[in-house]
Amino acid sequence: MSPVRKTSSRGSARRGSNSAELLPERELRRIIDRVLHLAESTGADETEVHVDEVDDSLTRFANNAIHQNVAERGLTVSVRTVVDGRTARATTNRIDEDSLRGAIDASLSLAHSQPKNPQLLPMPGKQRYRSVNRFAKDTAALSPEDRARAVRRACDLAVKRGQVAAGIFASGSSQTAMGNSRGLFAAYRETHAEFSITMQESPAASWAKANAANVREFDPQRLAERASDKAHLATNARELPPGPYTVILEPSAVLDIVGFLFYDFAATALADKRSCLNDRMGKKIFDENISVVDDVYHPQQLGAPFDGEGMPRERVLLVDRGVPKNLVYSRASAKAAKEKATGHGFALPNEYGEAPMNLVFGGGEASLDEMIASTDRGLLVTRLWYIREVDPYEKIMTGMTRDGLFLVQKGKVTSAVRNFRFNQSLLEMLRNVEMLGPAVRATGEEAFEMVVPAMKVREFHFSEVTKF
Amino acid sequence: MWDLSAHALDTARLRGAKYADVRVMHLRQRDLTTKNGQVGTLAQSESIGLGIRVLARGGWGFASTDRLTREGVSACAAQAVSIAKASAIAKRKEVVMAKEEAYVDSWQSPFRKDPFEIPLETQLDLLLAADAEMRRVKGVTLTETDLQFRKIDSWFSSSIGSRIHQGKVISGCGIGATSFQGEEIQKRSYPNSFGGQHALQGYELVESLELIKNAPRVAEEAVALHAAAQCPQKTGTLILGGSQLGLQIHESVGHPIELDRVLGEEANFAGTSFLTLDKLNTLRYGSDIVNVVADARLEHGPGLGSFAYDDEGVPAQCTDIIKNGEFRGYLSNRETAHLVGLQRSSGTMRTESWNRLPIIRMTNISLLPGTWKSDDLIADTDDAILMETNRSWSIDDRRYQFQFSTEIGWEIKGGKKGRMLKNPSYSGITTEFWNSCDAICGADEWVLWGTPNCGKGQPMQTMGTGHGASPSRFRNIHIGAAFSKS
Numbered sequence: 004m005s006p007v008r009k010t011s012s013r014g015s016a017r018r019g020s021n022s023a024e025l026l027p028e029r030e031l032r033r034i035i036d037r038v039l040h041l042a043e044s045t046g047a048d049e050t051e052v053h054v055d056e057v058d059d060s061l062t063r064f065a066n067n068a069i070h071q072n073v074a075e076r077g078l079t080v081s082v083r084t085v086v087d088g089r090t091a092r093a094t095t096n097r098i099d100e101d102s103l104r105g106a107i108d109a110s111l112s113l114a115h116s117q118p119k120n121p122q123l124l125p126m127p128g129k130q131r132y133r134s135v136n137r138f139a140k141d142t143a144a145l146s147p148e149d150r151a152r153a154v155r156r157a158c159d160l161a162v163k164r165g166q167v168a169a170g171i172f173a174s175g176s177s178q179t180a181m182g183n184s185r186g187l188f189a190a191y192r193e194t195h196a197e198f199s200i201t202m203q204e205s206p207a208a209s210w211a212k213a214n215a216a217n218v219r220e221f222d223p224q225r226l227a228e229r230a231s232d233k234a235h236l237a238t239n240a241r242e243l244p245p246g247p248y249t250v251i252l253e254p255s256a257v258l259d260i261v262g263f264l265f266y267d268f269a270a271t272a273l274a275d276k277r278s279c280l281n282d283r284m285g286k287k288i289f290d291e292n293i294s295v296v297d298d299v300y301h302p303q304q305l306g307a308p309f310d311g312e313g314m315p316r317e318r319v320l321l322v323d324r325g326v327p328k329n330l331v332y333s334r335a336s337a338k339a340a341k342e343k344a345t346g347h348g349f350a351l352p353n354e355y356g357e358a359p360m361n362l363v364f365g366g367g368e369a370s371l372d373e374m375i376a377s378t379d380r381g382l383l384v385t386r387l388w389y390i391r392e393v394d395p396y397e398k399i400m401t402g403m404t405r406d407g408l409f410l411v412q413k414g415k416v417t418s419a420v421r422n423f424r425f426n427q428s429l430l431e432m433l434r435n436v437e438m439l440g441p442a443v444r445a446t447g448e449e450a451f452e453m454v455v456p457a458m459k460v461r462e463f464h465f466s467e468v469t470k471f
Numbered sequence: 472m473w474d475l476s477a478h479a480l481d482t483a484r485l486r487g488a489k490y491a492d493v494r495v496m497h498l499r500q501r502d503l504t505t506k507n508g509q510v511g512t513l514a515q516s517e518s519i520g521l522g523i524r525v526l527a528r529g530g531w532g533f534a535s536t537d538r539l540t541r542e543g544v545s546a547c548a549a550q551a552v553s554i555a556k557a558s559a560i561a562k563r564k565e566v567v568m569a570k571e572e573a574y575v576d577s578w579q580s581p582f583r584k585d586p587f588e589i590p591l592e593t594q595l596d597l598l599l600a601a602d603a604e605m606r607r608v609k610g611v612t613l614t615e616t617d618l619q620f621r622k623i624d625s626w627f628s629s630s631i632g633s634r635i636h637q638g639k640v641i642s643g644c645g646i647g648a649t650s651f652q653g654e655e656i657q658k659r660s661y662p663n664s665f666g667g668q669h670a671l672q673g674y675e676l677v678e679s680l681e682l683i684k685n686a687p688r689v690a691e692e693a694v695a696l697h698a699a700a701q702c703p704q705k706t707g708t709l710i711l712g713g714s715q716l717g718l719q720i721h722e723s724v725g726h727p728i729e730l731d732r733v734l735g736e737e738a739n740f741a742g743t744s745f746l747t748l749d750k751l752n753t754l755r756y757g758s759d760i761v762n763v764v765a766d767a768r769l770e771h772g773p774g775l776g777s778f779a780y781d782d783e784g785v786p787a788q789c790t791d792i793i794k795n796g797e798f799r800g801y802l803s804n805r806e807t808a809h810l811v812g813l814q815r816s817s818g819t820m821r822t823e824s825w826n827r828l829p830i831i832r833m834t835n836i837s838l839l840p841g842t843w844k845s846d847d848l849i850a851d852t853d854d855a856i857l858m859e860t861n862r863s864w865s866i867d868d869r870r871y872q873f874q875f876s877t878e879i880g881w882e883i884k885g886g887k888k889g890r891m892l893k894n895p896s897y898s899g900i901t902t903e904f905w906n907s908c909d910a911i912c913g914a915d916e917w918v919l920w921g922t923p924n925c926g927k928g929q930p931m932q933t934m935g936t937g938h939g940a941s942p943s944r945f946r947n948i949h950i951g952a953a954f955s956k957s
Contacts, residue, residue: 059930060554061929061930062557062558063929064561065734065735065736065737065738065739066563066734066735066736067561067563068561068562068563068564069530069531069557069558069560069561069562070531070736071531071533071736071828071830071929072530072531072532072533072554072555072557072558073532073533073534073535073554073827073828073930074533074534074535074550074551074554075534075535075826075827075930076534076535076536076537076538077518077520077535077536077537077826078537079518081516090513091513091514091515092513092514092515093514093515093516094514094515094516094517094518095516095517095518096517096518096519096520096537097517097519097537109515110515112591113513113514113515113591114513116513116590116591116592116595117510117513117591117595118510118595118599120509120510122509146557147532147553147554147557147558148557148560150557151557151558151560151561152560154560154561155560155561158561167735167738169735169736169737169738169739170739171739171740171929173929173930199739199740200739201738201739203735203738208738210739275506275507275612275613275649276612276613276649276651276656277613277649277651277656281651282654352510352511352512352513352514353511353512354504354505354506354511354512354615388742388867388868389865389866389867389868390865391863391864391865392863393862393863393876393896393953393954394656394894394953394954395656396651396654396655396656397654399953399954401863401865401874401876401953402865403865403866403867403868403872405742405867405868422867422872424865424867424872424874424898424952426874426952426953426954426955448740464955466874466898466952466953466955467872467874467898467949467952468872469867469869469871469872469900470745470869470871470872470900471867471869471871
């Protein structure tokens with residue numbers, strides 16, 4: 004499908020003004036080599052360099068008109084040095100030789116100031132990476148006019164239906180490269196596009212959002228129509244008493260709440276005893292129908308095939324049929340646990356270690372309509388909002404429903420419902436999953452993008468109701 | 472810097488901009504953390520660049536660049552104009568900006584000790600000593616400390632002739648102890664959770680907070696919470712400590728008064744506000760003793776929302792938000808001021824960095840002190856729960872219904888502070904909550920708390936805000952809902 008009408012003006016704003024294509028990979032390698040060369044004469048035992056470049060644009064609209072429209076271009080160079088078992092990082096966005104020397108000196112000065120760290124590992128040497136292709140030229144070249152026209156069509160739809168539209172249409176490209184004095188070099192680039200829309204039919208509202216590496220993978224106008232239809236359905240909301248309800252969570256609602264589990268699978272979180280999986284690994288704590296992998300190579304995922312230390316990312320089975328099986332490891336946490344690094348480490352130095360960032364849940368066969376049809380009494384939830392952790396071990400999360408909550412009775416959506424606050428243990432929720440939809444790439448606002456299914460969950464606990 | 476800014480403004484004007492403003496910003500940051508007696512993060516960063524906002528053909532455009540050459544700046548300004556003209560494709564009305572004077576000024580936030588000049592060894596020694604003090608306590612399973620320092624220089628210029636340089640020094644620090652025991656994780660933090668206290672001050676802030684002295688208490692309380700009674704679920708009297716009340720102000724007053732939210736400009740992301748325009752000067756927001764101001768002036772204190780001019784070139788001001796319980800004012804900018812009958816912006820446009828657009832932001836949103844003393848307040852209270860130090864916060868997208876939980880609670884019985892309570896939480900509806908306030912402690916206990924991590928806008932911007940508060944009492948509050956199933 005074609006999300007935006009391409010015209011002869013496509014990309015003209017980029018080529019004709021400040022915005023330019025990302026630097027070629029060889030230029031990033033040249034900056035890295037330059038820093039490594041400069042660091043050789045400083046007394047650093049080892050040096051690591053990250054170069055990150057972004058070229059992003061975002062068109063924002065509200066009240067059926069564009070009110071903010073921005074573009075950003077920038078490049079940063081981040082230097083980590085090691086001297087006598089001590090390490091530190093300094094970052095600059097200037098690439099003249101004095102600034103690069105300044106970053107090396109700052110890193111060394113910080114490193115010298117601390118006690119020796121006996122656990123600090125030597126930097127890794129050269130690695131091999133699987134290639135991934137997540138760069139779409141059309142997406143990188145999307146112009147302000149392209150985005151504005153798509154926004155105009157969505158706003159016109161709102162006006163035609165007596166509604167008010169607000170949202171964003173963003174697009175851009177980014178790249179990262181890293182190298183170190185032991186010969187490691189890694190580079191990755193991607194494009195990204197995102198469309199999010201809220202349609203308001205006062206006092207109701209609904210929402211739809213998509214993002215992808217390639218803007219052709221979603222259609223802004225279809226998203227606008229979906230949000231518009233649901234906003235109309237969401238009017239005349241009735242108030243129901245709080246309590247336990249069967250809920251049908253659309254994929255974005257699932258994403259935003261289960262996203263809070265990701266750091267619990269970090270080996271460092273378990274070592275620090277702040278994970279809800281402490282004393283629970285290998286035990287069946289979720290339903291049989293819950294399996295989760297971390298997989299940066301999944302076709303619906305984005306991200307680099309290497310981590311902050313330059314280690315290749317591996318696919319890791321985190322949950323197998325309800326049982327948490329494996330954790331992810333940085334090099335340091337792997338050594339401490341006598342395991343193998345999985346390529347999930349953050350750039351050093353840091354105190355958090357690692358995390359899985361590309362979660363993929365196993366899905367099922369049930370469509371949303373089938374979930375609704377199978378429900379005698381329950382609630383259909385479009386999305387969840389302002390989710391925060393109330394209890395870190397029982398993983399009780401609180402938050403609100405938002406932008407479309409609907410009562411399901413005898414297999415049909417019968418009315419809109421006022422928004423609820425929930426206080427719900429995630430562990431319990433994933434024990435109460437009755438049906439799963441196909442896993443899809445979902446996007447929300449509380450967690451990073453994942454591949455998750457819609458879920459029908461029994462006894463989801465709503466504690467209070469708000470006024471709309 | 473001024474030459475580059477002038478060149479950007481000239482380019483924008485020649486390309487057709489009716490209005491333009493430029494910010495060159497140089498940001499420096501240092502982060503130090505420890506965990507379990509080891510150095511965690513040790514990092515320093517700097518970033519310098521230019522952002523230009525223009526109004527052309529009635530549409531807004533913004534572009535930013537790190538290429539600080541005449542060519543780079545010129546291209547950036549041209550791009551901003553091009554984007555503004557694209558915005559006009561989906562335009563519904565003309566932009567009206569409130570009148571503002573042109574200012575030429577230079578301002579530096581006051582500080583006594585430059586944190587970037589304090590030896591790193593001294594800073595790390597402090598953190599490691601506090602970390603060691605916490606680890607002495609049996610039962611503590613995780614200790615964390617942090618220091619963060621920032622220096623921000625900005626050079627603002629606009630097509631109405633303003634040229635303003637501002638320099639800020641910001642410091643922050645905190646410590647935390649966590650204890651995992653049985654099937655429970657408990658944590659205590661000092662002086663506040665989620666990074667501690669932050670202010671527009673130098674290293675003197677860190678020295679004043681006595682991290683090492685407070686470390687043993689923090690650790691002991693984290694362990695003691697395991698044996699404490701569960702906070703009951705009931706409707707009753709609540710006393711909030713100052714830092715928790717600061718966050719309550721942030722969420723249930725600060726955000727709903729942002730005029731961009733009220734006008735629907737944040738509807739897709741942060742949400743809207745229950746404070747529709749008809750509520751101004753008609754809504755009873757709180758009880759008679761509730762007085763809230765938005766005060767960006769330095770005389771309010773060294774808050775994260777203190778400055779001399781906002782990022783639209785408007786001088787810092789003090790605005791009544793709630794006066795004797797009545798709702799009196801919003802946070803506005805030059806574009807929205809006229810919509811609430813103001814002749815002038817209230818000066819709340821702020822940007823995170825050179826590569827972000829200024830948006831309406833909280834400054835220092837503070838509950839003015841009352842007349843009580845904490846000891847008298849407790850002695851005057853027959854049955855209540857005192858809650859301190861935030862653990863979680865959540866509020867709906869129109870800022871009506873909220874729920875907060877705190878790290879620790881204390882039972883108040885017969886005018887005395889009694890046993891410790893774990894897992895405290897409370898919830899309510901914003902205006903009902905503020906109307907239930909019947910006692911506010913005085914200036915001696917009033918602290919201008921810093922919230923360094925307020926997220927808003929797309930692309931997301933993180934901003935520091937200030938919230939002055941002293942311990943206060945609230946009646947008929949719903950307590951304990953967060954754990955209502957357990």
